[in-house]
Amino acid sequence: MPEYAVVGKSLPRVDGEEKVTGQAQFTSDLKIAALLHVRLVLSPYANARIVSIDTSEAEKVPGVIGVYRASDLPFVEPDSGSRKRDFMARDRVLYHGHPVVCVVAETGAAAEDAVGLVDVDYDPQDAAVDLLLSLEPGSPLARGEKPVEASAEAAMHGGGASGETEEHEELPANVSSNLHFTRGDIDAVLAASDVVVQNTYRTPMVHQAYMEPQVAAVTIDALGELTVYTSTQAIFYTRNEICAALGLPNSKVKVVSMTIGGGFGGKFMLIEALAAAVAVKTGRNVLLEYTRMDDFLAANPAPPSVWEVKLGAKKDGTITAMQAKVIFDTGAYAGSPLSIGSLLLGASYNYEAIDIRGYEVLTNKTPAGAYRGPGAVQAAFASESTVDMLAEKLGMDPFELRQKNGATEGTLRPNNVPWPKIGLAQCMTELEGHYRALVAKKQDHGTIREGVGVALGGWPGGLEPSTAICRLDADGTVSIVLGSVDLSGTDTSFKQIAAETFGLTPAQVNIVRGDSSNAPYAGGAGGSKTLYTVGLAVQRAAEDAKQQALQIAAGMLETGVDDLEIVEGVVRVKGVPGKQTTLDKIGALSMGPGAKQEPVYGRGSSAQANQSPAFAAHTTRVAVDTETGKVKILDYIAVQDVGFAINPAEVDGQIVGGIVQGIGQALYEKMDYDETGQITTQSFLDYAIPSAGHAPTIQAIQVEVASDWGPFGAKGVGEPPLIPCMPAIANAIADAVGIRPTSVPILPMDILAGIAALETNGKH
């Protein structure tokens, strides 16, 4: 491996100081003059006709500017069925939390007061709540007669799943989309298998639980031009959606990315068009800031799902077939990760035969959004739990079964597209000793039973074209100009990539961004693609700028470009000590009156054609208290193929953070609905996320199977840490107490019930 000066080092984050000192500017920190505050009246029903709305008392509240229904606002696509372009209810509400009326007032308090005075007369209808019941004939229709749209958003975060076979199948009325992946003769292969196991798994709706609720501030000028300040993960997508919603040309809307207080896939764009519509309606600057309760009721959490999985294998442990049915409950609008989830379900191992059917079901619940590793996290729980069942039935070591069958380069995925080079085997090799050590270490203490689990999973990695700029400045520093959002520390890595490429110290590189009107294009920060795609553009921009600088320096030093090198910002003639110049001198020759050289302005673009999928393998040792059902995680070791770690400390941070979220999903988190479709978890009092005290010490181990395409061999590292987490914990619990968790979160009462059932069945 080449010796690098800047990449591969754990530099401090560029956004560290402002965040640690509390100076980072979040959207709601903006001081905007003459700001109106918007509060929403949310539907208390999951499915109801709106009979009438009386806003007269609300309008009387001092400071209230207006009380608006959807039809009062300048949305131009009222019947498109797109939630983002028509955020509020019209003639009926479709989920508990569906915004019905927005109150606009000079102060937040006035708006809040007025919200309580809006009188909406609803005609409640039976709601489609449970995803399985919603597939039954005669079940309530979630969307009534409304047409169902296909959503583009799933592709925003997706790992590029495509190629599924589509066939004409008679579908229940609430199904918004379906797919079918097949390979081989599934019935014959299963029949020929020595062992077959099957099980059904459920995952609940979970919330991204970002610290900063959804927020958007919109300023408007007298010519109707809008500037939208938002913690979006994707400024260009948000701009496009706002323009589509309001029928405005792109030139009239500028989206500025603010510091983002956590996104995890949930902030691609949600309330921005509504805030913009209120600004257009009132001609005033507007702040729409969700309360935490708004965010639980009316944001875009990860959707519930059901997975029926059947696996076959030969006696020797060769896995033969997967047959599965995948159902995602997308809530009131389409947009679940059905496609990527179904694809990844059958992608971690070699299968002779595949038969996976997937269904997206509309219900009267909060519509689905993306959440880190969308679809993959749920798929891994189903797949990796069933693989453990197979190991048990085969009497085989679960680690060995995985090693024997794990996907490698060329393994066909369910869409029959082979994996490119992947590092799954290397992760397993690296993990094995740790796994064996945990197994050796586990021991029971009275009613406390210990178990060790292993699980794996991968993420193909998103792709999106992007451009970056590397601009030499008059003081000899360079600025990297970006249109991407720094969701996860990518700015620091970009600084390192630019410094390494150009031959600078990190202090000589500034990271700056533009807004959607003037920045180079970049896709949304999601799908583990920012470093992989924008990072390559940064590398190319820095190389382009370096060549321009060398060209000028060659003239100054009367030598050829090839004889020059740049080290820590000094341009030197190789082998001629002291014959050198500096970048500020090159700046002076290319910027300023009468200067003779063109400014050094490097451009780099990327349109990655190839994914560099990243796998992870986890092992954990847990202790289960058989008297209380409580699970304690004792050890957690994660191995991940990161391609090349531009900044190892940041990659560690991604891994550890992802695992803590995975622990939350495995053991604590669930947005719950009652049978009428009422959300019963409306705050962090009801919705449990892990605190620092719940997080064990996590050992993150980076394996580097270099990507052929990413900058310096790097791969996206954001999604994978979360993917094997739930099944690793579930498998450890199964190992400890002999019960197979089939739904998450794995709650103490479920464990106690499982233990009781085992005892009843005499198996314990």
Next chain:
Amino acid sequence: MPEYAVVGKSLPRVDGEEKVTGQAQFTSDLKIAALLHVRLVLSPYANARIVSIDTSEAEKVPGVIGVYRASDLPFVEPDSGSRKRDFMARDRVLYHGHPVVCVVAETGAAAEDAVGLVDVDYDPQDAAVDLLLSLEPGSPLARGEKPVEASAEAAMHGGGASGETEEHEELPANVSSNLHFTRGDIDAVLAASDVVVQNTYRTPMVHQAYMEPQVAAVTIDALGELTVYTSTQAIFYTRNEICAALGLPNSKVKVVSMTIGGGFGGKFMLIEALAAAVAVKTGRNVLLEYTRMDDFLAANPAPPSVWEVKLGAKKDGTITAMQAKVIFDTGAYAGSPLSIGSLLLGASYNYEAIDIRGYEVLTNKTPAGAYRGPGAVQAAFASESTVDMLAEKLGMDPFELRQKNGATEGTLRPNNVPWPKIGLAQCMTELEGHYRALVAKKQDHGTIREGVGVALGGWPGGLEPSTAICRLDADGTVSIVLGSVDLSGTDTSFKQIAAETFGLTPAQVNIVRGDSSNAPYAGGAGGSKTLYTVGLAVQRAAEDAKQQALQIAAGMLETGVDDLEIVEGVVRVKGVPGKQTTLDKIGALSMGPGAKQEPVYGRGSSAQANQSPAFAAHTTRVAVDTETGKVKILDYIAVQDVGFAINPAEVDGQIVGGIVQGIGQALYEKMDYDETGQITTQSFLDYAIPSAGHAPTIQAIQVEVASDWGPFGAKGVGEPPLIPCMPAIANAIADAVGIRPTSVPILPMDILAGIAALETNGKH
């Protein structure tokens, strides 16, 4: 000439709507939270030691945050002698209006009240006031013992004058710089001339009289990063100067160009570092907004000058020699246009011998700045008046004398550098009929005498590297991203250049800008260089983007790039009707998840190595009332070589506007000082600028001698209209009443005195 679809047409200005409807955002329109207001205590003396300053009463005014001297503020270059980096007085004041103390308060009114309570004890000194007296031995020293700096700013607006001979000459103590241009044996050539004329001219200090006084708003965040909103003509220069003044890295200061309410050279950077210093000192957002009186006392007006000019000629009208002495009164800091003025003085005609000595003199007056056609305007007055004297003495038609001797390609300038291709002769040819018609038309009416004048002048044109971006957007429009300031309508021309080059309608092109942190580099908007330099970068960026788009389209349409054309945004296969695609489709293939093409992101840079000088020739018919001395302009016809008019209506606007300013300088405008150095013109009550009623109908005629270098053959058009204006009017007055104006403004009382003197001498 090729047929163009968009350039060469008079499209409406892109900034028209927002300006006509009053919606343009000027710096003082910004709504900035928690804003402090700064007011300045200005020196009432031209030259004084500061004995003591008592701020205690001022500090007691409610709302006052601080009362600061220069030494209280974080300037790091207190002894550099740079006015811009150390704007306030330290131990002595150097001019009437020199800021001594700044008062910072929560409201403008509180600051204003406190200003009146600051008690400064001055020890007044004799002041250097008159520029000639200041050259005398023993005259007061304008700067005491302070070192005198060379100023970089003159180069910012300059037409690229350079190459003057410098020699060691014993200089008076107040001289800050000098130059000497020579060619041939001046004494011998003058001695061999048949006719010699000579005269001395004075021009006064004049103010740019922009509608919007100097203003800067600075926001500061808790990490000390500054954003400076200002009506600067040059965002990068301003950023660099602020950083130098405060010792900050470039990355800590961002300059945002606001709508500019007139600049004319006077807004390259003045008060911005002071405003920034106050923001750093207080940690608060700050607005420093000049009153009109502040702007008269403490801005940067055009400097006074004296011109001694001697011309020789042969009997046949061949001009032989110019000997001249040029003195610019730069006020208390160096920075006059001595170099460009001295160069242009001897550049309009062929001279066998040249001997021009130039001196920049420091006095205790408001320091000099640039004003449209700096140096050139004064030089033309001196040169063109003397040429008319020569015509009279030769008994030759003044138009013919100019045609016979006028500079052409290859004519040596005083620095012995030949003119490149110029259009002076073409302008004169175009003007001749108009001049002859005015001469034929003139007639006296009793005490009203009419006269016709002619004059010419040119401007070499500034050069500065620049970069521009042409970005395809998702909706199929393109955005031109710029770091230049739109001072004079250049944005509209850029839109046309981009549309023509790419094959778009103007509506498909957006003009957007970045700030100094993220925009492509561009020089200051001045010196008639923006269209010529940035315009070329725009053309190249659009061509680059077009080629990228064609490459993608070729793949879509399965054809070669060469077979494609873009017409009004539609990419067509030439000769195959209906085989076409659109830019939004190309956008969809290059932006968005999974898109396979790199974003279309064109970059263009320019580093013009060659000037494309632009000449103008004016004629005017005036009526002089011999009883009142009042001058009325009856006809005004201006011919200007514009290379190629990208937008003819805008070019007309430049010409007409420049001439109205020239009429002001010829007849009305003067900043006056008494013998102690007190400014006696402190408002528009004392300082007369022409109103609409003073402006005649002006006929602007465009001649197009295409530049080999500018976009579509365009040349800079901003400075030339003002240059021949004063001498054309002076020559017309001389023609009418037989007196030779030797100073401007040419006031009625001076004309009456001249007429009286003529009558006394029996010449009338």
